[in-house]
Amino acid sequence: MAKNVCIITEYRNGDFRRVTHEVASEGRRIADALGTGLVAVALGSGISAKAPDLGKYGVDKVYVVDDPALEYYLAGVFVPVIAEVLKQLDPAAVLLPASVDGRDLGARLGARMNVTLLQDVIEVVVGDDGKIKAKWPMFSGKCFAWCEWADGVPPLLSIRPNIMQTQLLDESRKAEIEAASAPIPKPRASVLKYELDTSGKVELTEAEIIVSGGRGMKDAANYAMLEDLAGQLGAAVGASRAAVDSGWRPHSDQVGQTGKVVNPNLYIAVGISGAIQHLAGMGYSKYIVAVNKDADAPIFTKADYGIIEDLFTFVPALTEEVKKLKNS
Ligand SMILES: Cc1cc2nc3c(=O)[nH]c(=O)nc-3n(C[C@H](O)[C@H](O)[C@H](O)COP(=O)(O)OP(=O)(O)OC[C@H]3O[C@@H](n4cnc5c(N)ncnc54)[C@H](O)[C@@H]3O)c2cc1C
Structure with a gap:
């Protein structure tokens, strides 16, 4: 057989x-x-x-x-x-x-x-x-x-x-x-407890949509803008290593070669240049939208939709449009 x-x-x-x-x-x-x-x-x-x-x-x-x-x-x-x-x-x-x-x-x-x-x-x-x-x-x-x-x-x-x-x-x-018959060995160590993130955040690797911010976000406080957009879209928030190294986001949010590999339906990269190590973590997303004020940023070679704009103007405007759509 x-x-x-x-x-x-x-x-x-x-x-x-x-x-x-x-x-x-x-x-x-x-x-x-x-x-x-x-x-x-x-x-x-x-x-x-x-x-x-x-x-x-x-x-x-x-x-x-x-x-x-x-x-x-x-x-x-x-x-x-x-x-x-x-x-x-x-x-x-x-x-x-x-x-x-x-x-x-x-x-x-x-x-x-x-x-x-x-x-x-x-x-x-x-x-x-x-x-x-x-x-x-x-x-x-x-x-x-x-x-x-x-x-x-x-x-x-x-x-x-x-x-x-x-x-x-x-x-x-x-x-x-x-x-199945297989003896269960006595563990040499045991898990005492798992502390689950109870913030209700969508887990990055399971998210259908990810809004990710890089060095272009300029400051930790500005991520509130991305959280707002993510909240409207039911998305998870990710980050580049530059943002994590700057202490703006926890390492658990990092996407890339030394972070998480994600494959959402939609990845919105905000103020991220598109270094090869970042692309290694999100390059297989079904649709990639990049928001960057530099028309020559490498992320645009990978993006399905590119928005050459200041993120501080574009992101709040996009969030407002999403809100309007949801309320209509
Ligand atoms: C071994 C190794 C492993 C690495 N692993 C990872 C990894 O896992 N993940 C990762 O991300 N990186 C990783 N890196 C780092 C990587 O090489 C880049 O340095 C990093 O991805 C850059 O992050 P960034 O795109 O946020 O920053 P930058 O490259 O500085 O890009 C910032 C972008 O924001 C844009 N911007 C600035 N202001 C605005 C504005 N107001 N509006 C719109 N756009 C704006 C700029 O035009 C620029 O393109 C690794 C590097 C090494 C050597």
């Missing part, structure tokens, strides 16, 4: 993270191209109740390890459990999210399985020869590599969030559930 494609899920605060739906949809597409099934390995506390829902996104069967010890990702606990389940399943390929936890998990799994992990994959195809080939950005997106694995080696790929299309197959489709 043909081997199945397998995904590793990510579960937080009582539900699967959106990126898990994206990975499942991509897994389904690959499984269909290979003419095989799609299974998932799901670890978490209280995860069994939600696991059948993965069927909507194309998963046929979920191997669940449901235990209070699995509430938070801990490498020393998750890696041996997942590695053991994968050994039993012997899948054709393994896909997981290239999230903060997924990158850590993927690298460790690759070492355990003696398989090369392709991190942060942005495109996957199945060739006429039935081989999986994956596209991967190198040197902060300056070039791309297409890779394939040797015969008999299961491809292991982490998928960049917000890149793959989520495919909702059928609301009523349920995945079959089976309890």
Whole structure:
């Protein structure tokens, strides 16, 4: 029987993270191209109740390890459990999210399985020869590599969030559930608590729209203007490294090579020049709007829409227009 494609899920605060739906949809597409099934390995506390829902996104069967010890990702606990389940399943390929936890998990799994992990994959195809080939950005997106694995080696790929299309197959489709048998090791460290940001801010890596400010903002206080626009658009606020290094924004807001990689539908870059290290973090946004008073700023070579204007005039005017539209 043909081997199945397998995904590793990510579960937080009582539900699967959106990126898990994206990975499942991509897994389904690959499984269909290979003419095989799609299974998932799901670890978490209280995860069994939600696991059948993965069927909507194309998963046929979920191997669940449901235990209070699995509430938070801990490498020393998750890696041996997942590695053991994968050994039993012997899948054709393994896909997981290239999230903060997924990158850590993927690298460790690759070492355990003696398989090369392709991190942060942005495109996957199945060739006429039935081989999986994956596209991967190198040197902060300056070039791309297409890779394939040797015969008999299961491809292991982490998928960049917000890149793959989520495919909702059928609301009523349920995945079959089976309890996976793998011993849960005693953790050598434990998470005491997670302090969630309760400000109601939209998480950057999951945001559909991002309004991002750079050195052109001139001062921390001026970000109130971007917060206002973001509030109207339901957007998250990001920043360039120059803004973070100036102490105007926290590092958690930084977009770029040494910050977060984001792929929103709309990225509005305000007072950002468009250095290669910044583009490495947002260059895959579906639409890029740049606001900059310098017509020669490099960001305009990447932008779909360029506004050559003083941001202190343009941003409040745009916010007013959005407000008017929303009230009309
Ligand atoms: C190893 C390494 C890693 C790095 N990682 C990152 C990273 O993760 N993220 C990142 O962002 N950078 C990173 N950088 C820094 C990067 O090279 C740039 O220095 C940085 O992105 C510049 O930020 P900026 O565009 O906000 O500032 P600037 O380059 O100074 O650009 C400011 C822009 O604002 C415009 N402007 C000024 N006033 C106004 C106004 N009133 N109205 C409209 N426009 C105005 C200017 O025309 C200018 O284009 C990294 C650098 C290195 C070496």
